[in-house]
Amino acid sequence: MFRLTLLLLWTAKTYTFMVxxxxxxxKELFAGERFNRNAHPCFRTCTKDGTPxxxxxxxxxxxxxxxxxxxxNCPYNPEDCLRxxxxxxxxxxxxxxxxxxQMPGPSIEVxxxxxxxxxxxxxxxxxxxxxxxxxxxxxxxxxxxxxxxxTQCPIQPGTTFRYRFTAEQSGTHFWHSHTGVQRADGAxxxxxxxxxPEDNPHHVEYDYDLSSHVMIVLxxxxxxxxxxxxxxHHSNGDNxxxxxxxxxxxxxxxxxxxxxxxxxxxxxxxxxxxxRYRFRVINAEFMxxxxxxxxxxxxxxxxxxxxxxxxxxxxx
Numbered sequence: 001m002f003r004l005t006l007l008l009l010w011t012a013k014t015y016t017f018m019v020x021x022x023x024x025x026x027k028e029l030f031a032g033e034r035f036n037r038n039a040h041p042c043f044r045t046c047t048k049d050g051t052p053x054x055x056x057x058x059x060x061x062x063x064x065x066x067x068x069x070x071x072x073n074c075p076y077n078p079e080d081c082l083r084x085x086x087x088x089x090x091x092x093x094x095x096x097x098x099x100x101x102q103m104p105g106p107s108i109e110v111x112x113x114x115x116x117x118x119x120x121x122x123x124x125x126x127x128x129x130x131x132x133x134x135x136x137x138x139x140x141x142x143x144x145x146x147x148x149x150x151t152q153c154p155i156q157p158g159t160t161f162r163y164r165f166t167a168e169q170s171g172t173h174f175w176h177s178h179t180g181v182q183r184a185d186g187a188x189x190x191x192x193x194x195x196x197p198e199d200n201p202h203h204v205e206y207d208y209d210l211s212s213h214v215m216i217v218l219x220x221x222x223x224x225x226x227x228x229x230x231x232x233h234h235s236n237g238d239n240x241x242x243x244x245x246x247x248x249x250x251x252x253x254x255x256x257x258x259x260x261x262x263x264x265x266x267x268x269x270x271x272x273x274x275x276r277y278r279f280r281v282i283n284a285e286f287m288x289x290x291x292x293x294x295x296x297x298x299x300x301x302x303x304x305x306x307x308x309x310x311x312x313x314x315x316x
Contacts, residue, residue: 046111048196054115059099062123067093075264076257088264090243091253092222096186103248104216105189112170112195118163120155128154132178135306141165146178167193171307172280184225184286190214202303209278213269216282218245219289241289
């Protein structure tokens, strides 16, 4: 079992909890935020009398590489690790299957009632794909659920498929490839539907609900997952993860420089003493990997799970 220093044993689930900050956790910028999620016009404050928007996204799914040329001198120059299209991972160079050369992929954050349009272009070589909206029930549009051969034909290489549906279920969800082991190799991202404060029974429990406080946890390997699968099923390999990534970043391999050691950056979350923050936690794990999450010396209140509001549960 991995421990991320609440106590939760997860399968693929999403949780929302509120943290009361007793001190400054970090004065550094949130290192996991390499792209400005707030730039999309649909990311806004949701209001009772607001007009629903049409939210358009373009997903380009392709094979890519961690620590590619786009990373320049990462991790020796930490700022290079935050460059656009740089995926540092855990420090191991390996192929990844990602959307828009990002891991996690683009975050979809909308208001209840918005129309969501996602054009998925399959740039893979010889592989089909599909996108599933995990935790979202798709009651009004089951044909948009993204399950190949059940709700749709797979998206063939070189073609584009349009997902189109209305955000009718609020909460913390996530999108991911629903084909083979593509999710485990990097094809996933956050999908969050917010409501106006008047319709949110827990809005008095926290002061801030920030995009930069979305946390996606993924079990990770130094090789593509099909290799792990084959070693486990046809040899003496195991099915346990080597490490974990938080928002696409972790530390596994060390790099030596001038008699010192450097690592790829980890995700950091900035809070200010005296305020309460809503964290939206997504467990995108793929293998047999229970995860335990805790925050030392801070109060945690769980307020929802898989998009469903809960009676608040407070713990340490």
